[in-house]
Each structure stands twice: as structure tokens, then as C-alpha cells.
Amino acid sequence: MLNLIPVYFNKYYKRVYVLTLLISYIFYLGETFIHPGIFRLNENIPIFLISVLSLIPHFINTAHTNYFKSNNNNVANIIAAVTTPIFFSFYLIFGYIESSNYSNYVFSTYHVYYQNMIFIVLTSIFYLISISRVKLPVIKKLPHINYEKLRIKFTFPKAISIRVLKILNKGINSINLFFIYLHKLSFRSLLIFICILFLSFENISNLISPLTSEFVNTWKYVGKSYDEKMGFKWGAFYSYMLFIKNNTTEDSVIYHPAVVGPFLWEGSQVVLRYFLYPRILVNDEDIKSDYPSETITHALLIGPNELAPEGSIPRRGFPDLTLNVSAIKIFNAGSIKTNIYTPDSNLYSGKKGLIILRK
């Protein structure tokens, strides 16, 4: 019975094979140019998986027969061979454009979800590999090349041009050897080979953008100061921390908010401690457990956000109590001369600063 399956497939497989390739292409192009997920049955079952699974009968077939070994002019072979470099070039170009601009640039500008193009490339290569079991015209021994004749006179010195040509010759030879290697692979080895190939492609496709953007971003900051680098990584928060550091002495005791809602950074004592050490940091919990509040010299000021819902923490800002103060310094906006701080004052809305309680 098992032996009958390949016989049945032999009769129709050539057409089915081309058809599955074309259907896969249509799916992927839709996923790339219309919108991602258009053909997905489920978020965990992408079309890619289905098209790979559709090739299983093909593998059963080739494992049992020599059918493809006698077919050099397979249509699917030609389609895959032609489309692979085109789609791969597109993928690399779009990847480059994306990495040299901003994340999602390609999609927002051209409405092309280029990341999906890698699946077309992978499928093409998958088909190419499976067909590479067909005997390809491998030149086992390259014809002798007269390097002297090929050398472009007066352009390169003799030694260099000969070396370049030798390297090219070596390269061609190794491609041929690669195909010879593929011929020799058994079915089980082919599986390992395909997995390694897919893993390499997945790794490269995932890595191109972060690798280039990491390099470009890092290159921009070579030779810059520590503050500039930290400013890039932590944004305005780092500048705010510098502002606090410059306006307080090392023996200051600073009152800060708890880690809630809008104050995830300003409320994190461990993060504040890294930037403000050796200043002592105090929050409401410390005060509740008998920390002497009269020793507090400063308080962080985070102005109310008027766009936040009424009664919410961001709407009230921090500190949410009236205080007698010595002075108030606003981050990037000078000082306010006042002796009292009131949380509902419009003076501080949307601003950050430092409340000096006592000097």
C-alpha cells in the first residue's frame, strides 16, 4: 500500500508541486502587500507552516522514487530559482531602509509588511533544495583558465589579478562541491540540512535590522560623554536625575513617590539610589515606619497632569500635600520664589522639579 502512494503521486505530482508553490506565493504576497494575517487561520498557525507541511507528500515521493532525478526542466524549479534572488534582494533593501530610518518605517511609508517577504524567500529555497536532488549540471573539474589572457592589463598588478581570479575559481568550485554534497545527502540528512538552513535564515532575517541599527546607533555615540550616552538610553529621566544631583548635597534626604502608576521610575528607590547615591531616599512607607520626617531636606516635584482623569494620581501630581518650603526649582525652567507648596497649583502642571524644604 505504501509503495502505491508514490506511484499515484508520480502521475500528478509535477502539476501539484507547481500549484502548491504558486498558492504559497499568492498567500505570502497577500500577507506582504495587503496586510499581515490576512490568510492566517490562527495566530499560531501561519501560512508558512501550512505550505511547509504541504511539501511532506513530496518528500515521501522523493524518498521512495527517483522521479525527480529524471526531470531537469521542472517548472517549479525555474520559478523558485528566478524568484529567490528577486525576493531576497527586496527583503534586504527594505531591511536596510527600515534600519536606516525608524522601526515600522517601511510599513508606514509604502504599506508593505516586508518582514513577511522572508517567508517567500524561505519557501523558494525550500523548493529549490528539494528539487536540487535533481541532477544539476555540476562541473566536477573546472576547465583550465588562462589567467594571463583574462588579466586586465594596466588595471591591476599581475599578482593581484591572478589571485582574484584564483579566488573566483575557488568560489565556483566550492559552489559545485556544495551541489555535489547535496546530491549525496540522504533523506534524513536533508531534514537536518533544511532545519539548519531555516534556522540560519530565521536568525539572519531577525538579526539584520537589530544588528545594523545597533551598530549605527553605537557609532553615533563613539567619543561622546557618559552623560550624553546615558541621556540617550534613559531620555529626559537621566537629565532630571542630573538636575536633582546638581541641586542637592551628598547628605541630603530626598522624599520621593511610591512605585505606583505614573511614577514607575521616580518611585523606584533602587533606580533613584543608583543615580543619586549617597543621598538618602525616603518614601511614605519609611515615614510610616518612624523615619524622622523632620530630617527630610528635599522632595521631588512631579507636576499634575491636567489631561489625566479627575481624582487620579497623575492628576494630583507629587507631593500630594501642602508644604512649607524654602524654594522650588523647576527642571529646565528656573526657580519659583515661594514659601508654600500647594499640590493643586497650576504653576507646576506638566513640569518636574525639586522642592527645597530646608537648606
Added chain:
Amino acid sequence: MLSISILIFGCLLVSVLVPKYNILEKLILGFGVGFGIVNFIITINLVFSPINKLIIIVFCWIISLIIILKIPRTKKRNIINPCLLLKLNLNKYLISSLFILVTIIIEFVITFSLLVWPVNMWDAVALYDFRGRYFSQEHTLTDLASYSKPAQLKSGGLYYFSYPLLTSNLHAISYLDGINNPKWVYVVLNVGFIYLFYKFLRRSKINISVSGILTFLLASSYYFFKISIIEYSNVPYVYYFVLGVLYFYEWLSKRRKGLLILSLFLIIISTQVRNLESLYIFYVLGLIVSMLVIKKERLRLLLGIITVTISGQFWWKIITLMNKGFIYASEQDYISSSIMGGINNFSFIRVWEVVYYLARSFWAYKWIYALFFITLGFWGIKLLKKSVNTKEHVYFPFYILGMSVYFMLGTYLFSFVNTSWNQVDISVQRAMMPLTPLVLAYVGVGVFSDNNIKFIFGDATDKKNSSNNK
């Protein structure tokens, strides 16, 4: 001076354990082992007083001197022999040039990024680097424990004792040596790990091209890259744990005493990098099984089990107990409440949710798992043909399957104590980092080692041989 003393001490120690390794391997391993051992001394030192540079330098030089005096003359030549570097045949690299070139480019970008940016990631800033800076400014563990006042328990006090000290001590050593950016340590560990992985494959009789490709697959792994450019403890953990596991496998193959000791050192040190995953449990189980099978080595293996267990289970708890007056109680509560929650509230729906969630997280490793199962399939075919040595097909799957099941069980239990259990994909993927090198090493030794080449090429080679015979 401090770093150099530690490096020399580590290199000499490694030279005694694995004298046949090349100088570059000894340097990288020496760095890891040297700093790892000194970490224990610094930790004890920190319990009583601030880091005393003199004690560490004197310790390193005394041990180094003993090693130099003890090594026979012939071996002494092998220790610092720059000519060994010349044995790196560059021409060989050109054979698998493309993969090795891409690997070098990736490693270059990682090195470049690590050296240019200062310590900036959240956990690195708040925990690892803060502790490092703090210790380098003449503070002790008791001073650090002072942040654990009852009122501060929730706002960061315990946080400083949530991980052992190795990475922080590496930062502290850098600061004490006057190096402002301690991220050079991660460069050595990361690039060194990739190189040592490659050398492991080469020593396992895997040809240079396949070794190059497998190393490339490791270096180009997306999560490996993303974690490598940040100063978290995952890369040091992978360095110590995975190398410990690989050298133990090498010991099983070659039975050289030094390899076992080196492997034990690496695993013991790994417990001082991260104690959250507790993957050393699998190593201990491996040691127990080996002890039952290899009767000649029982004593050494038993000592190994005891030291690894003490280091993994008790060391950090004793240190925290000495400094804070109590063990990290919430950790104990956490574990016991999650286990009780898992048992009392057992439901198939939750099991399914966990499996579904993990399948989504593990999807990032789909090709790695595919490679693993295909390699296991090879073993199945080999078993049917009754033609093989099955050591590697038991050793590596034990870790890989064990770790996968362990993470599933851990996630299931975790789901009962934390409502956001299904929003930690990145953490799961980071915790699974040791999986990639282990699977790739398994594919290497299980499929591509010299013994298996004939099997891979299958019919083609057989036919060729038979035609030659005719």
C-alpha cells in the same frame, strides 16, 4: 593589577587542569575560573570588611607560585607559549569563511556596543552595577543589608540580596582597577563562550565547516544577540553553566581528571551568577547517575555532588543569613505557596493554558527543537540498526528535555502565585538561553562527529565504497 593577578592565577590553574588546550582557550577559561574563584573570597571578605585588594592579590600570587613550582618542567613550557597562537591555522577559517565571517561580524558589533555604552539597563543599573560600585567604595555586605530596614523591604531592601554577587563583584574589581566601564567583562565572557563552543565542537571530531556553521547558528540566534549586548547576568550564566555541562560530557568521553574538576568549578561558579533557575539540579542528577555507572570515580563524583549542592543550595542563603539575620524568607514562602497552590488547585484547564502559553514562548525556538527531535530520530534509526554508541544521545537529551519539562512545571506553579504569569515571554526566552548551545552541541556530536559521517552520507558513501571495493 587586581584583574591581571586574577587572570594569571586563573590561567595557571586552567593550565594544570587542561594542559593540552591552546593558549587562547586557557586565557578565556582562566578569566572565567579565576574571577569565579576569587568571587568566593571577595564574598567572604565582604561579610567582615570592605574589599581588601591586598588579600586578593596575595592569594592569587601565592596560588600561582605554588602552581608554577608544582608543575613539571615540560608542562611549564606549555603554560605561556606564544608560539601556540601561531598554530591557529588561519587558512582553515577560510574554508567555512562565510559563516565564520558573519560570526565575527556579529561578535564585533556585540563587542563594539558593549564597550561604547556604559552600564544602562534597568536591572544592571539598579542591582548588579549598584552593588559593584557600592562595594568598590569601601562598603560591606552589612552596609548593603542596612537598606533592608523593615520599611524598605517592599521598596528595594531585599532586592539587593535577590541574586548572588558574582556579576557585581566583577564590576567591583573593574572599578577597583580604575576601569570606569565594567562591560569589558561581558565582552570576554560572550566572545570567549562562542570561541570555546567552537573549540568544543572541533575537539569532538566535527569538521571545521560544520563547527563553523553550528557556531554561527549560536552567535546569530536573535535572543542570544539581544541578551549579549546588555549587561545582564544571563550571558555569564550561560558561559559557566553550558561550558560546565560540555566539559563534563568531554570528561565522560576522555576521562581526564582535569576536565571533571574544570567542569565542577564552572558549575559551582554558575550558581553564584544566578540562583533563580537552579539548573545545577540537572548537573547534580547527572553526577549521581555517573556515580552509579562509573565505579572508579565514585569518590570524586560524590565530592562533586556535595560541593555543587552546597554552593547552589546553601552558600548564598548562609551569606544572606549572616548579614541580614534572616534567610530570604519571601523566597521560601514563594516556593512553598506555589507548590501548595499547584497541588491544591490542580486543573487541566490551567495545565492547557500553561502549555499553550509556553508553546507560544517556545515558538521562538522552533527550529532548535526541530533539530533536536530530528537528531533524536537519528538515534532511533541507529538503535534499530543496532550499530552505535548512545552516550551523547542520552546525555544531551537529558538536559534539553529535562530543562523544557522543568520550565513547564515551574511556569505551572508560578501561575498560582503571580497573576501576570502569562506576560513574561521575554523572561521565559531568556531563561531558556542555555537550550540553544546545548541543542547545537548535541546536533554536532550526535550527527556530525567523525563516527557518524558515514551514517549521514548513508547510501551515497556506501555505494561509493562498494564500487571502490569492486
